[in-house]
Amino acid sequence: MEFSAGILGTGSALPEKVLTNFDLEKMVETSDRWITERTGIKERHLAGPQDTTSTLSVKASRKALETAGVAPQDLDLIICSTISPDMPLPSTAALIQRDLGARACCAFDLAAACSGFLFGMTVADQFIRNGKCKHVLVIGAELLSRYVDYKDRETCVIFGDGMAAAVMGPVSPPSGILASDLHTEGQYADHLYIPAGGTASPASPETVAKGGHYIKMRGNELFKVAVRNMEEVSRRVLEKAQVCADQVDLFIPHQANQRITEAVRERLGLAREKVYSNIDRIGNTSSASIPICLDECARAGRLKRGNMILMAAFGAGVTWGAVLMRW
Numbered sequence: 251m252e253f254s255a256g257i258l259g260t261g262s263a264l265p266e267k268v269l270t271n272f273d274l275e276k277m278v279e280t281s282d283r284w285i286t287e288r289t290g291i292k293e294r295h296l297a298g299p300q301d302t303t304s305t306l307s308v309k310a311s312r313k314a315l316e317t318a319g320v321a322p323q324d325l326d327l328i329i330c331s332t333i334s335p336d337m338p339l340p341s342t343a344a345l346i347q348r349d350l351g352a353r354a355c356c357a358f359d360l361a362a363a364c365s366g367f368l369f370g371m372t373v374a375d376q377f378i379r380n381g382k383c384k385h386v387l388v389i390g391a392e393l394l395s396r397y398v399d400y401k402d403r404e405t406c407v408i409f410g411d412g413m414a415a416a417v418m419g420p421v422s423p424p425s426g427i428l429a430s431d432l433h434t435e436g437q438y439a440d441h442l443y444i445p446a447g448g449t450a451s452p453a454s455p456e457t458v459a460k461g462g463h464y465i466k467m468r469g470n471e472l473f474k475v476a477v478r479n480m481e482e483v484s485r486r487v488l489e490k491a492q493v494c495a496d497q498v499d500l501f502i503p504h505q506a507n508q509r510i511t512e513a514v515r516e517r518l519g520l521a522r523e524k525v526y527s528n529i530d531r532i533g534n535t536s537s538a539s540i541p542i543c544l545d546e547c548a549r550a551g552r553l554k555r556g557n558m559i560l561m562a563a564f565g566a567g568v569t570w571g572a573v574l575m576r577w
């Protein structure tokens with residue numbers, strides 16, 4: 251094949267408001283010290299009342315399109331990875347398509363929680379390589395603050411809001427996606443979930459009174475699954491592409507907890523300086539986490555042509571996956 255699928259441009263958008271650990275100390279029984287030591291997070295961004303997943307995604311997408319030099323009318327597919335859509339229907343991707351002024355191309359949402367951007371990249375890879383699409387906009391967008399209980403100290407310290415996008419298209423080898431690997435194991439669905447608001451438990455005064463619309467998390471169990479699965483799936487993509495861990499120039503893990511990142515890094519035997527982390531400033535933004543990192547790295551000149559980039563994520567479902575690409 252004369253081409254692979256790669257990233258042509260990235261963009262991100264963070265809401266202006268910042269919630270620090272010191273702000274949280276006033277809201278729940280916690281401390282800056284506990285949050286910093288146990289998670290690595292110092293602050294996170296929170297959307298304002300006027301912001302929605304789609305409005306901030308449009309900002310991120312415009313930056314990605316501009317960087318890629320691709321017009322909205324030239325998009326062939328829009329994939330929005332989110333578990334915090336503007337509304338149950340239509341899809342957030344449809345709203346983004348409308349507000350970008352893109353043509354009536356295929357657009358849909360993808361729900362794979364924190365692994366969603368890597369799932370989206372892998373779907374885009376198929377469409378680009380089989381020639382069905384030239385330009386695919388893949389968005390990772392979460393406005394989780396609408397689903398966080400700011401009385402639950404186990405979750406409110408972790409999550410933040412953010413959006414990022416990548417325009418993907420054909421690139422000349424050896425650049426582009428080299429390997430990807432995706433998984434879902436529904437038997438752990440109750441490790442991270444929102445009980446109400448869907449068909450199983452439609453919104454009612456009772457679901458609201460019980461806090462059923464907030465994120466419920468079993469942090470300890472998730473921690474163990476995350477470390478094991480992110481290591482395994484990273485090894486699998488390296489093996490598929492016949493690349494050694496020491497050939498990786500940059501590892502971008504899902505920003506869930508700095509201790510998870512550190513444990514995975516150690517198990518993979520990667521040098522500390524090869525691992526990107528922004529969790530101290532951004533927190534866990536679920537499917538936006540990896541593309542925000544990518545955009546920061548691209549804009550800071552940290553991604554050089556030919557660099558080997560490994561990305562790995564895990565999230566609710568549970569889902570997990572990895573993508574190995576050459577910039």
Ligand SMILES: CC(C)(COP(=O)(O)OP(=O)(O)OC[C@H]1O[C@@H](n2cnc3c(N)ncnc32)[C@H](O)[C@@H]1OP(=O)(O)O)[C@@H](O)C(=O)NCCC(=O)NCCS
Pocket residue numbers: 279280281284285288289364403404407442467468469470472473476506507534536564565566
């Ligand atoms: C949630 C998480 C940070 C908790 O850290 P931990 O080191 O596992 O802490 P534990 O759950 O064992 O709790 C230790 C103690 O701290 C307390 N604690 C929990 N949250 C706290 C907070 N924000 N501030 C202060 N104390 C807290 C617990 O109540 C517990 O107290 P106890 O010993 O008196 O019972 C960690 O498990 C984690 O990051 N898990 C992965 C979660 C994740 O990634 N979710 C998103 C998936 S994409």
